[in-house]
Amino acid sequence: MDHFLSEDQQAIVDLAKQISREMVIPKRVHYDETEEYPLDIVETLAKSDFFALFVPEEYGGLGGGCYDIVLALEQIGYGCVGIATAYAASALGAYPIIIGGSEELKQKYLPKVATGELRAAFGLTESNAGSDAGGIQTTAVLDGDEWVLNGTKQWITNGGQAHIYTIIAITDPHKGARGASMFIVEADDPGFSCGPKEKKMGIRCSATTELIMKDCRIPKDRLVGRRGTGFITVMKTLDKSRPGIASLGVGLAQAALDEAASYAKVRHQFGKPIIAFQAVQHMLADMAIETESARTLLYAAARHIDAHPKDMSKVSAMCKVKATDVAMKVAIDAVQVLAGYGFMREYPVEKMMRDAKILQIYEGTNQIQRNVIGQELNKEYTK
Amino acid sequence: MNIVVCIKQVPDAKDVRLDPETNTLSRDGVKSVINPYDRHAMEEGVRLKEEFGGRVTVVSMGPPQAKAILQEAISCGADDAILVSDRAFAGSDTLATTYTLSQAIKKTGGVDLVLCGKQATDGDTAQVGPGLAVRLDMAYVTCVKKINTVTDKVVVLERMMDDGYDEVEVDLPALLTVVKEVNTPRFPSIRGLRKARAYDIPSYTAADIGADPAQLGLGGSPTQVVRVWPPEPKGNRTMLEGSVDEIAEKLAEIFHESSIG
Numbered sequence: 181m182d183h184f185l186s187e188d189q190q191a192i193v194d195l196a197k198q199i200s201r202e203m204v205i206p207k208r209v210h211y212d213e214t215e216e217y218p219l220d221i222v223e224t225l226a227k228s229d230f231f232a233l234f235v236p237e238e239y240g241g242l243g244g245g246c247y248d249i250v251l252a253l254e255q256i257g258y259g260c261v262g263i264a265t266a267y268a269a270s271a272l273g274a275y276p277i278i279i280g281g282s283e284e285l286k287q288k289y290l291p292k293v294a295t296g297e298l299r300a301a302f303g304l305t306e307s308n309a310g311s312d313a314g315g316i317q318t319t320a321v322l323d324g325d326e327w328v329l330n331g332t333k334q335w336i337t338n339g340g341q342a343h344i345y346t347i348i349a350i351t352d353p354h355k356g357a358r359g360a361s362m363f364i365v366e367a368d369d370p371g372f373s374c375g376p377k378e379k380k381m382g383i384r385c386s387a388t389t390e391l392i393m394k395d396c397r398i399p400k401d402r403l404v405g406r407r408g409t410g411f412i413t414v415m416k417t418l419d420k421s422r423p424g425i426a427s428l429g430v431g432l433a434q435a436a437l438d439e440a441a442s443y444a445k446v447r448h449q450f451g452k453p454i455i456a457f458q459a460v461q462h463m464l465a466d467m468a469i470e471t472e473s474a475r476t477l478l479y480a481a482a483r484h485i486d487a488h489p490k491d492m493s494k495v496s497a498m499c500k501v502k503a504t505d506v507a508m509k510v511a512i513d514a515v516q517v518l519a520g521y522g523f524m525r526e527y528p529v530e531k532m533m534r535d536a537k538i539l540q541i542y543e544g545t546n547q548i549q550r551n552v553i554g555q556e557l558n559k560e561y562t563k
Numbered sequence: 564m565n566i567v568v569c570i571k572q573v574p575d576a577k578d579v580r581l582d583p584e585t586n587t588l589s590r591d592g593v594k595s596v597i598n599p600y601d602r603h604a605m606e607e608g609v610r611l612k613e614e615f616g617g618r619v620t621v622v623s624m625g626p627p628q629a630k631a632i633l634q635e636a637i638s639c640g641a642d643d644a645i646l647v648s649d650r651a652f653a654g655s656d657t658l659a660t661t662y663t664l665s666q667a668i669k670k671t672g673g674v675d676l677v678l679c680g681k682q683a684t685d686g687d688t689a690q691v692g693p694g695l696a697v698r699l700d701m702a703y704v705t706c707v708k709k710i711n712t713v714t715d716k717v718v719v720l721e722r723m724m725d726d727g728y729d730e731v732e733v734d735l736p737a738l739l740t741v742v743k744e745v746n747t748p749r750f751p752s753i754r755g756l757r758k759a760r761a762y763d764i765p766s767y768t769a770a771d772i773g774a775d776p777a778q779l780g781l782g783g784s785p786t787q788v789v790r791v792w793p794p795e796p797k798g799n800r801t802m803l804e805g806s807v808d809e810i811a812e813k814l815a816e817i818f819h820e821s822s823i824g
């Protein structure tokens with residue numbers, strides 16, 4: 181379907197597609213099997229300005245809108261959701277600074293994020309605080325000119341690979357929702373370390389680790405925004421990043437559909453290509469309908485967000501749920517179309533099925549997204 | 564440092580077909596790309612600029628469609644691009660090509676370093692680099708596989724040889740032709756693509772570069788292609804199969820039985 185992209189957007193799509201085709205796809209099996217961090221690809225993306233894309237122009241970036249970023253991520257996700265996650269995690273880690281950072285913090289970090297010299301990570305989740313972010317136990321106490329952080333973050337993407345970590349910690353335990361604040365921790369700050377890389381079902385090459393803070397001392401001015409605004413920054417960060425997860429879903433669904441449809445044309449059973457069987461055709465048709473619906477909602481949501489940046493929670497959650505549920509379903513159906521071959525690691529669809537699952541979980545499970553949408557509806561209908 | 568990189572548009576090798584009647588390359592419907600070796604020359608120019616400073620100008624002689632590869636060069640980091648294009652250049656052999664390119668390069672002003680691919684994949688002569696150096700009265704080194712340092716006076720580099728490599732120091736200005744081992748060409752960047760879209764590539768005619776018409780195109784080309792034909796397959800071909808050890812053993816046997824052994 182023609183989405184009438186601008187010339188500049190089409191150029192971004194073509195470049196992301198070229199890198200995906202020439203570098204990501206040829207290497208994805210290697211990175212899936214070795215579980216190594218795809219540094220060469222992340223560096224290539226940086227050199228081609230894909231890190232600059234999400235950084236504002238004032239800080240050396242290209243100031244790309246949500247739509248531009250979504251288009252780029254879709255193409256990289258088409259190649260490999262693990263590699264795309266390794267890239268996108270830097271955007272997630274940098275958003276708190278872009279959203280709430282002081283001018284000094286922005287000047288200090290963002291130009292280097294834009295060139296890829298600094299990779300970022302976002303630390304919210306803890307062992308007792310998953311969907312319920314309010315359950316975090318990491319603390320930050322002001323001691324003279326320094327904050328002292330204590331606690332452990334869990335399952336943090338880019339752990340051990342990032343140079344800067346935006347971390348939320350409790351600063352005023354009795355203040356509830358206003359009791360947490362956002363900080364920037366640098367990888368070599370004293371008292372900071374990362375745990376070993378987790379062994380995962382999918383997106384294996386992206387690094388997922390604990391972040392351990394033991395009397396981790398950071399300068400006072402690494403507080404992002406005002407004290408007590410941590411949860412607000414988290415919510416705004418996730419609202420901003422979720423369309424990115426949706427784009428990985430659309431990219432993955434398209435890739436699974438492409439694999440399934442081209443296989444169905446060449447696989448012969450009962451003297452015919454299996455695409456001649458209506459049961460297979462209908463599966464492919466449903467995969468195509470769902471993939472394009474997800475894409476169309478995503479693009480519409482991205483345009484809405486670019487035009488109305490203060491009103492993004494609902495559309496952002498909607499496109500995330502739709503696209504990632506579609507990705508999961510289409511990946512499962514792609515394996516079904518390839519059947520035994522689909523189950524073999526020799527074909528790419530089994531990896532797509534493993535990779536798709538995370539999209540329904542991270543950056544807020546799809547149940548939590550539905551809660552967000554439901555709460556927004558509740559507000560809208562009481563007006 | 565002013566760096567000039569010469570690039571040529573060639574038919575994509577993945578797509579190449581011969582016209583069965585004339586035995587020449589059939590260009591109809593075949594995708595055109597930057598000559599693969601030139602891509603490495605371009606990357607080396609941009610890399611040297613980034614490391615040692617300077618400006619990179621890419622030059623291509625060709626039809627108006629060759630603007631596409633110049634645009635691509637800009638998107639990959641070149642500062643300027645010039646197309647040299649005129650009907651009078653049609654049918655140029657390497658002698659006429661080097662004349663035309665040298666005239667165009669002279670027009671760009673002072674140049675310190677000219678980079679070319681080792682050869683073009685369509686003609687495969689490897690003559691244009693050295694010929695151009697002679698025309699520009701520069702030292703040249705072919706088959707460069709690594710450039711170590713560049714100062715304002717010299718370039719220190721490694722030249723690929725059949726049995727290893729030579730380390731060479733060459734005075735500037737100089738012309739170098741590069742092999743693929745010299746680097747890994749980058750992808751375009753988003754900024755580069757934006758710049759390329761906005762960049763209006765100047766097109767120089769024979770008159771613009773002050774060329775002597777007698778030295779251009781078919782008339783300026785002593786080379787005459789008398790006949791083109793596919794080589795007759797010689798002798799018999801046997802494919803050996805098996806493990807490396809098995810193949811080696813069979814091969815030794817064959818050598819032994821024939822006069823070679």
Ligand SMILES: Cc1cc2nc3c(=O)[nH]c(=O)nc-3n(C[C@H](O)[C@H](O)[C@H](O)COP(=O)(O)OP(=O)(O)OC[C@H]3O[C@@H](n4cnc5c(N)ncnc54)[C@H](O)[C@@H]3O)c2cc1C
Pocket residue numbers: 269301302303304305309310311312334335336337338380388538541542543544545546547548551
């Ligand atoms: C590979 C990977 C990478 C990650 N990267 C990061 C990262 O970079 N930074 C970071 O901070 N976190 C990261 N996470 C954490 C991720 O965001 C959480 O896993 C996610 O938010 C869910 O939390 P949980 O796993 O603890 O599930 P739980 O919150 O324990 O949820 C369990 C189940 O209960 C459901 N549930 C919980 N509460 C409700 C409710 N109120 N209503 C309805 N259903 C509910 C959930 O939907 C889910 O199905 C990552 C996780 C993984 C697996």
